[in-house]
Amino acid sequence: MGNVFVSVKDIDFGETKWIDTRFSLQDVHEGQRKYEQSHVTGAVYWDLEQDMSDMTKTAGRHPMPEKEALTNLFRKSGLSIGDHIVIYDDGGSPFAARAWWLLQYAGFTNAVIAVEGFGAITQAGIPIDSVASVPVLTSMSPEWDEGIYASRQLVEETVAGNTAGILLDARAAERYRGEKEPIDPIAGRIPGALNFDWEQLKKGGIFDLDGSVKSQLAQVADPSEEVTVYCGSGVTAAPLYAMLKHNGFDSVRLYVGSYSDWISQKDAKVEKD
Structure with missing residues (x-):
C-alpha cells in the first residue's frame, strides 16, 4: 500500500x-x-x-x-x-x-x-x-474492500479462537483493564484483547512517524499477524489502524462498532484485570 x-x-x-x-x-x-x-x-x-x-x-x-x-x-x-x-x-x-x-x-x-x-x-x-x-x-x-472491515461476527469468532487473528484495544490502559469507565455502562474489554493506547502513537501532539512507534507496536503484535483493532466507539481505533498500516502490518481490520457495540448484547462477555 x-x-x-x-x-x-x-x-x-x-x-x-x-x-x-x-x-x-x-x-x-x-x-x-x-x-x-x-x-x-x-x-x-x-x-x-x-x-x-x-x-x-x-x-x-x-x-x-x-x-x-x-x-x-x-x-x-x-x-x-x-x-x-x-x-x-x-x-x-x-x-x-x-x-x-x-x-x-x-x-x-x-x-x-x-x-x-x-x-x-x-x-x-x-x-x-x-x-x-x-x-x-x-x-x-x-x-x-471487505478485507479491512471487522463485523461483530468476526470478532465473536476471534474471541472463540476460531480465527488466527488477535484483537487490539486502542483505549487507555485503565479502561482496558476495567478499572475506570467514564463513558460506557459496562467496564472491561473484549475477552482476549491486547492493549495499545492510541495516545502512545503521538509525540509532541502529532503522530510519531520516526520509527519508535513501530518498535512499540512490534512488541504487541507481529506484522504478519491478522489484527483487528477496536476502541470505545470505533473512532480512536482508526489512527491505530492507520499507524499499523503505516508500519508494515499487512492484515488489519477495524471493528467500527467497537466496545460500545460489543456490550450492547445481553450475553456479551467482558474481561477485567
Whole structure:
C-alpha cells in the first residue's frame, strides 16, 4: 500500500482534493464552526456524527453509515476513485484517520492524512479561505474492500479462537483493564484483547512517524499477524489502524462498532484485570 501520512511540506496543492474533518467530542459543533471561519480553499467538510457516522443506529456510539449513504457522501464531495485526497484535522486527532479508513474501505487508494494538521497547513502557505466548497457532483462507484472491515461476527469468532487473528484495544490502559469507565455502562474489554493506547502513537501532539512507534507496536503484535483493532466507539481505533498500516502490518481490520457495540448484547462477555 502507499503512504498513509503526508507532511504538509510535501503536499502539491494543485493536484489535491481536500477533506476537513476537524471535530470535538466535547463540542460537536466546533468543527463546523472552525470550517466556516477558515479552511483549505476547496476543502469539503466531513462531520464525524453527521457524515462519518449514522447516529440513528444502535451498533455502538458512532456506527458506520450504510454503503448507500457513504456513496452519496463521496459523490456530493466531488470525489472520483482515483483522486489524490488529503484529509486533515487539528493534528494528532482521530477524525482524519476515521475519514481515511472510510475512503480505504471504499477503494480510494490515493488518500493520505496530513500529519501536522490545519495549523501547519496555514503556516505552509497553502491557500485558505472561508468560502464553503460546492463540488461538482460525481457518479463514482466505490470498490468496497471487505478485507479491512471487522463485523461483530468476526470478532465473536476471534474471541472463540476460531480465527488466527488477535484483537487490539486502542483505549487507555485503565479502561482496558476495567478499572475506570467514564463513558460506557459496562467496564472491561473484549475477552482476549491486547492493549495499545492510541495516545502512545503521538509525540509532541502529532503522530510519531520516526520509527519508535513501530518498535512499540512490534512488541504487541507481529506484522504478519491478522489484527483487528477496536476502541470505545470505533473512532480512536482508526489512527491505530492507520499507524499499523503505516508500519508494515499487512492484515488489519477495524471493528467500527467497537466496545460500545460489543456490550450492547445481553450475553456479551467482558474481561477485567
